[in-house]
Each structure stands twice: as structure tokens, then as C-alpha cells.
Amino acid sequence: MGPGAAMRPEGAERSAVVIAETVRRAAALAGVDLPAARLVVGAAGAGRAQERRELEAALLAHGVARRTRATSDGEIALAAAFGKEGxxxxxxxxxxxxxxxxxxxxxxxxxxxxxxxxxxxxxxxxxxxxxxxxxxxxxxxxxxxxxxxxxxxxxxxxxxxxxxxxxxxxxxxxxxxxxxxxxxxxxxxxxxxxxxxxxxxxxxxxxxxxxxxxxxxxxxxxxxxxxxxxxxxxxxxxxxxxxxxxxxxxxxxxxxxxxxxxxxxxxxxxxxxxxxxx
Amino acid sequence: MGPGAAMRPEGAERSAVVIAETVRRAAALAGVDLPAARLVVGAAGAGRAQERRELEAALLAHGVARRTRATSDGEIALAAAFGKEGxxxxxxxxxxxxxxxxxxxxxxxxxxxxxxxxxxxxxxxxxxxxxxxxxxxxxxxxxxxxxxxxxxxxxxxxxxxxxxxxxxxxxxxxxxxxxxxxxxxxxxxxxxxxxxxxxxxxxxxxxxxxxxxxxxxxxxxxxxxxxxxxxxxxxxxxxxxxxxxxxxxxxxxxxxxxxxxxxxxxxxxxxxxxxxxx
CATH class of the missing domain: 3.30.420.40 (ATPase, nucleotide binding domain)
Structure with missing residues (x-):
């Protein structure tokens, strides 16, 4: 949950900067060492395959996680609502x-x-x-x-x-x-x-x-x-x-x-x- | 018609600064020498007698007009709509x-x-x-x-x-x-x-x-x-x-x-x- 991380076409690096900073703050609050093993990001505008791949690559380059998965905010919401059990x-x-x-x-x-x-x-x-x-x-x-x-x-x-x-x-x-x-x-x-x-x-x-x-x-x-x-x-x-x-x-x-x-x-x-x- | 000239209680001087600046700009545009003979100001919040007197005194002190009359924005509007002829x-x-x-x-x-x-x-x-x-x-x-x-x-x-x-x-x-x-x-x-x-x-x-x-x-x-x-x-x-x-x-x-x-x-x-x- 970070501010202003919505992704625009060709805006992967810009989104990644905001997301990486949010992850660093969250990790500090939670006492978690970085890089984390896995990072899942749901960002508005990151629904299409190309944007997803660009955002994942940009996030890996920031070194906050060893593996990343980027998807849309909608996928995250739907996984919360209708994941395996519902x-x-x-x-x-x-x-x-x-x-x-x-x-x-x-x-x-x-x-x-x-x-x-x-x-x-x-x-x-x-x-x-x-x-x-x-x-x-x-x-x-x-x-x-x-x-x-x-x-x-x-x-x-x-x-x-x-x-x-x-x-x-x-x-x-x-x-x-x-x-x-x-x-x-x-x-x-x-x-x-x-x-x-x-x-x-x-x-x-x-x-x-x-x-x-x-x-x-x-x-x-x-x-x-x-x-x-x-x-x-x-x-x-x-x-x-x-x-x-x-x-x-x-x-x-x-x-x-x-x-x-x-x-x-x-x-x-x-x-x-x-x-x-x- | 100036920005941010609405008057608050005890805010006569603050309103007067904005109004005087607006008058100076309008006079320069219109090629009018200051002080003007008469200045009528209709400002939101200047409807009551005490606020009116305070605003008139503050405007006189700014030297933009020899005589001033302050009133509410409503009085101005009503004078436009229903002055002598209507x-x-x-x-x-x-x-x-x-x-x-x-x-x-x-x-x-x-x-x-x-x-x-x-x-x-x-x-x-x-x-x-x-x-x-x-x-x-x-x-x-x-x-x-x-x-x-x-x-x-x-x-x-x-x-x-x-x-x-x-x-x-x-x-x-x-x-x-x-x-x-x-x-x-x-x-x-x-x-x-x-x-x-x-x-x-x-x-x-x-x-x-x-x-x-x-x-x-x-x-x-x-x-x-x-x-x-x-x-x-x-x-x-x-x-x-x-x-x-x-x-x-x-x-x-x-x-x-x-x-x-x-x-x-x-x-x-x-x-x-x-x-x-x-």
C-alpha cells in the first residue's frame, strides 16, 4: 500500500522507485531483512503482460526482493476475495x-x-x-x-x-x-x-x-x-x-x-x- | 474583483492590502491616477457596520482613494440588479x-x-x-x-x-x-x-x-x-x-x-x- 505507485506505460522505473521505497519502510517497521524472498506488487495500470514484465525487472534491479511478481490492483483484490477458498x-x-x-x-x-x-x-x-x-x-x-x-x-x-x-x-x-x-x-x-x-x-x-x-x-x-x-x-x-x-x-x-x-x-x-x- | 479579499472579523487590514493592490493594478490598466475620488468595495464578510467602518478606515490609510465606501458583496449584486431602475x-x-x-x-x-x-x-x-x-x-x-x-x-x-x-x-x-x-x-x-x-x-x-x-x-x-x-x-x-x-x-x-x-x-x-x- 504505497502512494502514487500507479503504473503508466513506460513508467516502470518511476513506479519501481516508489514501490521500493515503500517496501524499505515496511520492512524497517516489520523488522524484516532485505532483500525479501518474494515480493508481490499489485499496481493500478500493471495489468498487461508487457507492463508487468517491465515492473518486475525494475523492482529486481532495486534489490528489495530476490523474486518479484507484478500484477494489477484488481488481481490482488480478487485473490483476496476469491482465492482458493471462495x-x-x-x-x-x-x-x-x-x-x-x-x-x-x-x-x-x-x-x-x-x-x-x-x-x-x-x-x-x-x-x-x-x-x-x-x-x-x-x-x-x-x-x-x-x-x-x-x-x-x-x-x-x-x-x-x-x-x-x-x-x-x-x-x-x-x-x-x-x-x-x-x-x-x-x-x-x-x-x-x-x-x-x-x-x-x-x-x-x-x-x-x-x-x-x-x-x-x-x-x-x-x-x-x-x-x-x-x-x-x-x-x-x-x-x-x-x-x-x-x-x-x-x-x-x-x-x-x-x-x-x-x-x-x-x-x-x-x-x-x-x-x-x- | 480581486482574489482573496473576503473579510474576516478583525481582518480589515489584511483585506485592505489585497484590495489596495487590486485597485492599483486596475488603475494602471485603466490609466487612472490615484488616489481616486471614490472607491466602493463589496467584500464577502463586510456586511456588518463595524467591519464596514474598519475596512473603510484601512482602505483610506492605503491612499488609493480620497473617499471609500465598504459594503457586502450582496449589496453590490443587489444594486446591480435592483438599483433605481428595477x-x-x-x-x-x-x-x-x-x-x-x-x-x-x-x-x-x-x-x-x-x-x-x-x-x-x-x-x-x-x-x-x-x-x-x-x-x-x-x-x-x-x-x-x-x-x-x-x-x-x-x-x-x-x-x-x-x-x-x-x-x-x-x-x-x-x-x-x-x-x-x-x-x-x-x-x-x-x-x-x-x-x-x-x-x-x-x-x-x-x-x-x-x-x-x-x-x-x-x-x-x-x-x-x-x-x-x-x-x-x-x-x-x-x-x-x-x-x-x-x-x-x-x-x-x-x-x-x-x-x-x-x-x-x-x-x-x-x-x-x-x-x-x-
Missing amino acids: GGRDGAGIFLNAGTGSVAFARDPEGRVHRSGGLGWQLGDEGGGYWLGRRALQAAGRATDGRGEGSTLLSRLLAALGLTDFGALIRWAALASPAQVAALAPHLLNAAREGEAVAQRSVEEAARELVALVGALARHFPEPEPLAVATGGGLLRPTSPLLAAVRAALAADLPRAQLARRTVDAPLGALRLAAEME | GGRDGAGIFLNAGTGSVAFARDPEGRVHRSGGLGWQLGDEGGGYWLGRRALQAAGRATDGRGEGSTLLSRLLAALGLTDFGALIRWAALASPAQVAALAPHLLNAAREGEAVAQRSVEEAARELVALVGALARHFPEPEPLAVATGGGLLRPTSPLLAAVRAALAADLPRAQLARRTVDAPLGALRLAAEME
């Missing part, structure tokens, strides 16, 4: 992740990988943390200037940010980073859990957006067979009202979906792939 | 502005000024340029990964930005400033004008958001009397499909509104107020 036939299924952003990956019955969403905070990521944080801010604004119904969101956000009044929140929001806005999402989830109507509607709308990511991938699976769906990410933890809303929206819109009980962490997929390396 | 009784009415952001100001029949919206690109500004530019990006994303209906928006945005493919747009959007995203709005308006369904729906939704700003202020005017409404800003120019949609939404939601034929430019209000200075 999923439909041949590890097929759809993995839906909602954290700061939102994305879904599918492995179809022929083994091909597809994705929808994951387009970033301004272009997409509907139903993710930034999207929900923005909803919380906007609901507070609508309530305050009389356009929307009353809401406890303003006082929740002020308390969370240590601000005293709405004017301070306006100034905060003008400069807040995507990560800072996404960090507001749990307060909206709490409000929804406690029955606030405005927050509950936002959660339901987020769930519809997330299920749309799954729906866009369902066409790769033959109807009417059951479709394995797994979830992960900070917003879809077991007790999250967003997970409950996703469950309800899936039942309504995509009844052949079979939602896994356990949520999964995508990084576990890298460990699973590493264990499979010969 | 508006309801006593210059009362509502001025709706849509540019990069969105805001509405009202002067009620008792002369009090109210506002709704204008809360900034992340917290509010629904129906403004940033909001519409984001809709254009998201519609392109939904069409591309199969969640939404087909749209010409992707090819329009790529052409406008000089980009070659969707991946380049994803990277652009991750780093684009609010102003850069707002600059995409005209392409969505063009698509709507040419009949594209996705763009037309976005324009209609934007119009409902803008009319909600007006609706929140209508409660300050006694029913059922007619309510003068004027519009301004780059997105509500006379031929804009957004202005046509606002006209339709006002007729449906707020039938007592009487929409002025001409759109107005808020800075003209400052000139009007300057002409009234004794």
Missing part, C-alpha cells in the same frame, strides 16, 4: 471495495478480469468516502441556509473538526483535501445508524451507486447463474449501515448476487499470491 | 448568480439583505460551474465503464483539454483545480443545446438547484405579491440553456416570480453605488 466456479466473482473511493473488480468464469469505477474523487468514486463526506458537508449547508431539512450533521461535523460555527466550516471546506473530506464519512454513517433521515438517504443513495458498479460487471457472467459478490474497504466493515444498505440494494436490483458474509481486505490478496509463488 | 417596491427582489459557484441575494421589502448558497465548491455551490463541470466528468465516466448511458461528453472533454484517451482524463481529473473543472461547464451547456439527453438532464437538475436558492429567500417576501428575480454570472448569459431551464423551473416552482429579461453583471452595482456617493 467465490463461484474457478474463483469467479465480483469484489466491491469502498474506502476513500469506490471500485469493483470481476473475474469472469473464463478467468478474465474486468473493472468498473475507481475513477478518482472528481471524476467518479460515487458512493465512496469522499462522495459521502461531501454529502455530509452539503446536507449541513442546505439545512443552514434553509434549502434543506434540518439535520444534526452540522453539529456533528463541527465537533469532529473542532470548529465553532458554520463560517469556520465554509472556510475549512474551501481548502480541505480529498482525504480530509473522506474522513468525514464515518460521521454521516454514525448519523444514519442513529436514524437521521438525511444521512440515511445519503447512505441509501451511496449503496445504489456501489451496486451500479457491481451491475456494470454482472454482464460478464451468464444469467441466471448465482453470482458471488464480496465486499471490502473501510466503509463496508461488518457493522456499517452502508454494508446493510448494499445488501438491501443488491437483493432488490441483482437478486442472483450471493453476498459473502465476511468482508475482505485487499492487501491479503498479495499475501495469498505470494504464498502461491513457486 | 426591482419591486423599494428596490426589493432576488438576484441569482451562477458562475464558478452559485449564490442568491435578496433585499426584502423592509430593505434587509439575505443570502443563500455561495458556500464554496466542496460544501455547496450546487448548480454552478464547478458542479456542472463535475457532472460532465462523471457522465463521461459512467458512460465509459458501462454504468450510464452513452454520451458525447467524453469526446467533447478530451477535445477541449487536448487529451487522447480516457486514462488521460482520469489523471487530469485527479489533479484539476476547481477553476479548471468549472471551465468544463460550457461544454456540457453546448451538449445540452445540441440535444444530448445526459447533458440536458444535468442542466435541468442544475436549474432546480439554482431555483432552490431563490426559493429559500422567497419566504422573506409577503405572499402572494409578485417577486422580482434577476440573474447574472457567466452560466446565465442570455442564450444559455441553463437560463432557459431556470426560467422553466421558476415558472413551475415559484409562479409569482417575475424574471427580469436582462441579465446583470454584479460589478456594475459598485459603479452604481459609487455614483450615489455624495
